[in-house]
Amino acid sequence: MKILIVDDFSTMRRIIKNLLRDLGFNNTTEADDGLTALPILQAGGIDFLVTDWNMPGMQGIDLLKAVRADKNLASMPVLMVTAETKREQIITAAQAGVNGYIVKPFTAATLKEKIDKIFERIDAQ
Amino acid sequence: MDFSQKAQQLEAARALVIALEADQEEQAQIQLGILTQSQESDLFHQVGKLTRELHEALNNFNIDSRLIDLTENEIPNTRERLNYVITTTEEAAHKTLGFIDLSLPLTSKLKQITEKFDSSWHRFRIEESDTDKFREFKKEIESYLPEVQQHSDQIHKNLSDMMLVQGYQDLTGQVISQVISLVEEVESNLVRLVQVSSQHLEHKQKDNKPVDPIKAEGPQINAENKPNVVNNQDEVDDLLSSLGF
Numbered sequence: 291m292k293i294l295i296v297d298d299f300s301t302m303r304r305i306i307k308n309l310l311r312d313l314g315f316n317n318t319t320e321a322d323d324g325l326t327a328l329p330i331l332q333a334g335g336i337d338f339l340v341t342d343w344n345m346p347g348m349q350g351i352d353l354l355k356a357v358r359a360d361k362n363l364a365s366m367p368v369l370m371v372t373a374e375t376k377r378e379q380i381i382t383a384a385q386a387g388v389n390g391y392i393v394k395p396f397t398a399a400t401l402k403e404k405i406d407k408i409f410e411r412i413d414a415q
Numbered sequence: 416m417d418f419s420q421k422a423q424q425l426e427a428a429r430a431l432v433i434a435l436e437a438d439q440e441e442q443a444q445i446q447l448g449i450l451t452q453s454q455e456s457d458l459f460h461q462v463g464k465l466t467r468e469l470h471e472a473l474n475n476f477n478i479d480s481r482l483i484d485l486t487e488n489e490i491p492n493t494r495e496r497l498n499y500v501i502t503t504t505e506e507a508a509h510k511t512l513g514f515i516d517l518s519l520p521l522t523s524k525l526k527q528i529t530e531k532f533d534s535s536w537h538r539f540r541i542e543e544s545d546t547d548k549f550r551e552f553k554k555e556i557e558s559y560l561p562e563v564q565q566h567s568d569q570i571h572k573n574l575s576d577m578m579l580v581q582g583y584q585d586l587t588g589q590v591i592s593q594v595i596s597l598v599e600e601v602e603s604n605l606v607r608l609v610q611v612s613s614q615h616l617e618h619k620q621k622d623n624k625p626v627d628p629i630k631a632e633g634p635q636i637n638a639e640n641k642p643n644v645v646n647n648q649d650e651v652d653d654l655l656s657s658l659g660f
Binding site: 304349378380382392400 | 505508509512515516628629631632633634635638643644645646647648651654655658660
C-alpha cells in the first residue's frame with residue numbers, strides 16, 4: 291500500500307508520515323500542493339491519498355475533485371486532514387466524495403480510527 | 416453674499432444705469448468700479464477659503480506622514496519578521512521531530528530488553544534452586560545493563576535537547592508582539608485618515624461582494640462564537656453522519 295501525503299508544511303507531512311509508519315504503513319511519498327500531487331497520482335502506483343485543504347497552487351478540495359473526475363483515480367480513497375472547520379466546507383468535501391475528514395490538531399488515535407473506517411468500508415464493498 | 420453687500424451692489428447698478436443714461440462717463444466708471452470690487456472681494460473670499468482647506472488637508476497629510484513610513488519601511492520589515500516566525504517554528508518542529516525519531520527506537524530497544532529480563536526472571540523463579548540458571552541470569556543482566564544505561568542517557572539527552580528547542584517560543588513570541596503593536600499603529604492611523612477624508616467624501620455604501628462559503632481560512636479564531644464552525648473532531652463526525660456519511 292503506497293500513500294501520498296499532500297501538505298504545504300513539511301513538518302505536518304513528517305508528522306503524518308511518522309504516524310502512518312507507526313500504523314504499519316511504511317511506503318509513503320509526499321507532495322506540497324495539489325499541482326505537484328496530481329502528476330504523481332496520474333503516474334500511478336498510489337493507493338491512498340491524504341491531503342490538506344489550504345495550500346498554495348491547487349487546494350485540497352480541488353485536488354479531491356480532480357481525482358474524482360479522473361476515471362483512473364476516481365475510486366481512490368481520500369482522507370482530508372485540515373484546519374478548515376466551517377460546516378459548508380465539510381459538507382462540500384463530503385459531496386465531492388471525501389472518504390474521511392480529520393480536523394487539525396488531531397491525535398494518532400483519530401488518524402487510526404478514520405483510516406480503519408475507510409478500509410472497513412472498502413473491504414465491505 | 417450677505418444682505419448689505421447685495422443692497423450695495425443693487426445701489427451701484429442703479430446708479431450705473433442712471434449715469435450711463437445721463438452720459439455721465441466718470442460717474443459710470445465709479446459705479447462700475449464699486450460693482451467689480453464687490454465681485455472681486457467675493458472671489459478673494461472663495462480663494463481664501465480654498466487655500467485654508469488646502470492648508471488643513473496638507474497639515475493632515477503631514478500628521479499622517481507616519482503612515483508613509485509605515486508603508487515604506489515597517490510593513491516590509493514586518494513581512495520579514497513574519498517569515499522569520501515561519502522559518503523558526505519550522506526549524507524547531509523539525510528538530511523536535513528529529514529528537515523524537517532518535518528516541519523512539521531507543522524506547523523500543525529498552526522495551527525488548529525488559530521483555531527479555533522478564534522472561535528470564537520468570538524462568539528463574541520457576542527453577543529457583545538451580546544455581547547455574549541464576550549464574551546465567553546474572554550474566555544476562557550484566558551484559559544488558561550498560562546498554563540500558565546508554566539508551567537511558569541518550570533518551571535523557573534527546574529530551575533535554577527537545578526542551579531547549581522550545582526556546583523558539585520566546586523568540587517568535589517577541590516578534591509577534593512587535594507585529595501586533597505595528598498592526599495597532601496602522602489601525603489607528605487609518606482610522607484618523609478615514610476621519611479626515613470622510614469629511615470630504617460621501618459615505619459610500621458597504622460593498623456587498625458575494626462571499627465564497629468554502630474559501631480556505633486556516634485555523635478559526637474564537638471558533639466557539641461562530642455558529643457555522645465545528646469545534647472538534649466529534650462535531651465533524653456528527654455533521655458527516657447527519658448527512659449519511
